[in-house]
Amino acid sequence: MxxxxxxxxxxxxxxxxxxxxxxxxxxxxxxxxxxxxxxxxxxxxxxxxxxxxxxxxxxxxxxxxxxxxxxxxxxxxxxxxxxxxxxxxxxxxxxxxxxxxxxxxxxxxxxxxxxxSRTHSVRRADLKALQLSAAHHVGIRVPQTLITNDPEAVADFYEHCQGNVVLKAVAQGTIKDEEEQIERFIYTSQVAKDHLADLAGVRITAHFLQEYIPKQIELRVVVIGRQIFAAEIHSQHSERAKIDFRRGYSDLQYHIHALPNEITANIFKLVNYFDLQFSSMDLILTPQGEYVFLDLNPNGQYYWLQLRLPELHLAEAMADVLASPKEYRL
The missing domain is CATH 3.40.50 (Rossmann fold)
Structure with missing residues (x-):
């Protein structure tokens, strides 16, 4: 059995x-x-x-x-x-x-x-810098990105991107308070010009900055073994969710999305590169119709998406690959 x-x-x-x-x-x-x-x-x-x-x-x-x-x-x-x-x-x-x-x-x-997926594969795939390199390597566009703790580099990057810059967390994006048993989320935020007036805090730790790319829609793509699912996240009508849809995800509209064959093939190449059997990733579809990779979560949450789009049979796909890996595994 x-x-x-x-x-x-x-x-x-x-x-x-x-x-x-x-x-x-x-x-x-x-x-x-x-x-x-x-x-x-x-x-x-x-x-x-x-x-x-x-x-x-x-x-x-x-x-x-x-x-x-x-x-x-x-x-x-x-x-x-x-x-x-x-x-x-x-x-x-x-x-x-x-x-x-x-x-x-x-x-x-x-x-x-x-x-x-294997423990070492998950840990390796969780490295954001490596994710971007791998996505670029398999042929998916990635945003211009700066990882730095140099205040001058931040100012230069801001000017290079003509002020269209966002700041993200490099790791989990949460701050945990063990004593109070609470967790604060660090959402993606836009860098404003007045932030450049005092960049001394940049020296405290590494910072992950990217050019802000205009969005037609956002996409959550879930790969489970050989099965792939894509959902449109219509975040641009919401000021609260425009930069980071997680700020207001419960109020947004979601639809099934059909990925082009080339993008699907490149996503499978990316997941194979990390030797994963599951991955949840975020992409942007620009107003010009170009797909841009943002990041990948090798062990992320996905069931919330099935609750909004029941036709995405994600739990069933996970049961498939666990029950019959020879048939469904990558």
Whole structure:
């Protein structure tokens, strides 16, 4: 019997519809909230001539490692050690747990366990500078971009782009306050001329600036194995969402979009370059009809889009590739 393990966290809205789809396909499903290992989960594994054998025990689930046919790296979360430890001890305990669990599960690839997607592939694909290089390499236009901590370079880039510049986060785009348990989002914002009057803060860290490209529509493209889906996001009528549609995504209109064959082929080349089985990416369609790549999320949220466009069968596509990787994988 096929057996899929989902690595995620609590309150993940993406997991239930995929679990339902897998069970409908006759697949056994196990779920591990990775932050619960090792305190609430047991791992026993040994390596022999046939590879790793053993099991994970979590909640009411007994998960034989050798039974796993697919693993979905959905939304894993690192363990945070409780107890009276020094900061160094705490970091050591947490890293040992993460390396042991993920290393063990990654090793099952050599026993023909399929992953969506491999840990190292996700981490590599999360590098924005590499994303832009790779997109350009496969033939997709990318915006003029500056990564710098030099105030003079920012001023020069602003002048070069005739004042049409936006500032983005290089990494996750969130600031977490552990004490208050809140998360602040860093949205893409337009750089105004009066910002140039005081650029001393540019020296604090790296900054990611791009030319602002006029949009006819924005596109969210989701690749799941060999299946590709594209949705139009009509953000330009909204002042709030014009620069970054996430500021007002719930009030926007969405439509299915048919990508040209050449763009589809280039997107698959990009996803293949990073060795991913899933990717969610943002593009722009300019008023002149040109497609421009913005960024790629190798482990992003997608189910919110299916809720707005039910004809995008994203959860079903994920169930397809996890249940039948030989048929649906890239």
């Amino acid at each position: 096929k057996h899929v393990l989902i690595l995620t966290r609590s309150q993940d809205s993406h997991t239930p519809p995929v679990v339902e789809g897998l069970q409908h396909r006759g697949v056994r499903v196990s779920i591990l909230h990775t932050a619960d290992f090792p305190e609430a989960a047991l791992l026993n594994a040994q390596i022999g001539h046939g590879g790793w054998t053993g099991s994970l025990t979590y909640q009411d689930q007994h998960i034989p490692l050798e039974s796993l046919t697919s693993i979905w790296r959905r939304r894993p979360e690192k363990y945070k050690a409780s107890g009276n430890y020094t900061a160094g001890e705490k970091a050591f305990i947490e890293e040992e747990a993460d390396r042991a669990l993920i290393g063990m599960l990654e090793s099952l690839v050599l026993q023909e366990t399929f992953w969506v």
